[in-house]
Amino acid sequence: MTKTGSNTTAPTQLLQVSGRSYAYRRFGNGSGLPLLCLQHFTGTLDNWDPAVTDPLASGREVILFDSAGVGRSTGDVPETIAGMTEHALAFLDGLGIETCDVLGFSLGGMIAQQMAQDRPSVFGRMLLVGTAPRGGEDIMHLEKPSLAKHIQDPTNRGYDVLKKIFFAPTTTSQAAGAAFIARLMQRKDDRDPPAGPNVGAAQIAAFREWERFTGERFADLKGIRHPTLVVQGFEDEMIPVRNSYWLAENLPNAVLLVYPDAGHGSLFQYADSFTKQAVAFLSSDSESAVF
């Protein structure tokens, strides 16, 4: 595969929509539908691992997106997934993209599910990684001891916390975490500002709202017919794997892939495997998720 773009070098662009400004990067090409990448809690464009984005960009355009109030996107951070969904749809409308594929990671996977429900035609195929359905459990409870001990540890500086909470506490997984952090740092210029505390607070409110459900649990998922690949690590402490079980069991057309010795950042730890599987999945023209 020829490298046709990289998140290490792609310029950040700004799209004006209704007086708001959305920051994004767009790179790669090929015959596939564009792939919209929806980011995790407090993550910006710079949190997308080039080892994941760049191989995907060899067969399609990859579009990274900062939602409102994140990175260089203006506006307030919504306190619901529904609010973030409106921004993502407005962004695609602004770009003139009617249908794309989606890689929704963690928070981004929840937004992807809501987008698929609100406007089914917006997606062809969906990659949902390290995420949870509405009504899921133990979603991003940063106050629980297994996470709080890393977040509150004053010896963790910069991306150290990310390495601790995105990767399993094994030598192998922590080494993969260090390599991931190094890849994130390869981009030297035109970086996003890191998310401030207001971003985290609003997004946590959105997680709490997403844990609530009315009526039959997970029934909404039955209506999402898109071919979907659900991916997670067995050792995910941020959003435990049972959320992916529920997601894939209740989506009518989903394959489930779970990685060992991996936490929330399974797609970054196993970037080679993940991108190989994702490319095979995205390249399929079957109506089935099976690839």
Add this chain to the structure above:
Amino acid sequence: MTKTGSNTTAPTQLLQVSGRSYAYRRFGNGSGLPLLCLQHFTGTLDNWDPAVTDPLASGREVILFDSAGVGRSTGDVPETIAGMTEHALAFLDGLGIETCDVLGFSLGGMIAQQMAQDRPSVFGRMLLVGTAPRGGEDIMHLEKPSLAKHIQDPTNRGYDVLKKIFFAPTTTSQAAGAAFIARLMQRKDDRDPPAGPNVGAAQIAAFREWERFTGERFADLKGIRHPTLVVQGFEDEMIPVRNSYWLAENLPNAVLLVYPDAGHGSLFQYADSFTKQAVAFLSSDSESAVF
């Protein structure tokens, strides 16, 4: 890939070990370790779908095996997984195979786990499909209504029952089941005799014994370090998918892959996908299960 052998045409062979006779077929070639295939409840050599065995035989020898008392193998059917494990090990010893890979399906997956525990050096990589760990739940309860209604239905003849209980009750899955049955019937000569009621009774006794556990549940799995790929269908009624969750969560080095709209026979329904994934997994020379 060049086709180097097929379960439709490979001759049945007999191996004499300690006065017993084991029936088997062996075909294919390539640089991979031989792949021992361990069969499901009451299944014989003729229940191996050529759409699964033949693509795998393009890179390695595939060895199909009738355990004692099944097909043309002599002796009594053991009433424990441990007893069946002794036969499988004796068979490999008789062939002079010290190390191979394994595809254990359903009952065969339980035997594979026991073999890996009793003699770790016997396997390189393990494919465990539609199976359960010791201490699993709802393993092959043919008396439960969702299965009994098909087994006791007098209008189901021959392989009709297999189509009903191995595949999901959807049009797509039942069509895949019909195609599977047609592939099993492609072999015209040198077929195994079908298993009689004594085979089923002994194997059911082995399932009941396998459901029991002492000490910490699933603790035995922690010692099985082999790279393992666990595969199942979400709609498996014979051995529900939660058994694969437990298996892959507790094996320290296992990837989990679950297929939608598929029952116990997910590997046959999605033979193209399964064999592609299995070949990628078996061909890896990493110590990790991730491929």
